[in-house]
Amino acid sequence: MSRIVAIDYGRKRSGIAVTDTLQLIANGLTTVPTHELLSFLVDYVAKEPVERILVGLPKQMNNEYSENMKYIEPFVRSLKKHLPHVPVEYADERFTSMLAHQTMLDGGLKKKARRNKALVDEISATIILQTYLESKRLSF
Numbered sequence: 001m002s003r004i005v006a007i008d009y010g011r012k013r014s015g016i017a018v019t020d021t022l023q024l025i026a027n028g029l030t031t032v033p034t035h036e037l038l039s040f041l042v043d044y045v046a047k048e049p050v051e052r053i054l055v056g057l058p059k060q061m062n063n064e065y066s067e068n069m070k071y072i073e074p075f076v077r078s079l080k081k082h083l084p085h086v087p088v089e090y091a092d093e094r095f096t097s098m099l100a101h102q103t104m105l106d107g108g109l110k111k112k113a114r115r116n117k118a119l120v121d122e123i124s125a126t127i128i129l130q131t132y133l134e135s136k137r138l139s140f
Contacts, residue, residue: 002049005041006129008056008093008121009072010034015121017129021049026129031118037075042082050086053079056093056128091132093124 001021008015014037016029032040041053055076058066080088 002051004052004054004129004132005029005044005050006054006056006091006125006132007037007041008125008128009037009058009068009075010121011068011071013118013121015118015123015125016040017122017125018048019129019133023051023133026126026133028122028126031122034075038078038082041079045083045086052087052089053083054089054091054128054132055079056124057090058093091128093128 001023003021004019004023006017006026008017012034013031014034015031017026018029019026044050055072058068058072060066076088076090
């Protein structure tokens with residue numbers, strides 16, 4: 001099998017998570033400056049088998065898209081153009097930042113470590129991916 005990649009897209013930096021090749025476990029991979037995200041993904045897909053890419057869908061509580069969507073849509077179009085053989089899907093990212101902070105608290109991270117926004121982005125991407133994997137399992 002191949003991996004699934006999830007992205008928590010941000011204007012400055014984006015968190016990335018991947019599955020193992022059996023698609024059982026989501027792991028944080030890294031955080032990259034957003035202006036380098038496309039080239040990072042193209043390089044990653046050249047080295048690793050990737051079945052699909054998930055991009056966090058920024059919805060508000062009223063189900064409308066947040067302002068960040070105007071940055072995500074052009075990125076997704078570019079991603080599809082550069083990697084036409086890899087399906088790209090959106091995955092709801094509501095509450096992922098809040099869950100990431102709670103995960104850091106539960107994990108016993110010190111206050112200084114919890115301020116690391118790059119780590120929050122990576123954990124958020126992992127939560128997006130883990131939620132996707134769990135929903136996929138429940139649909140079978």
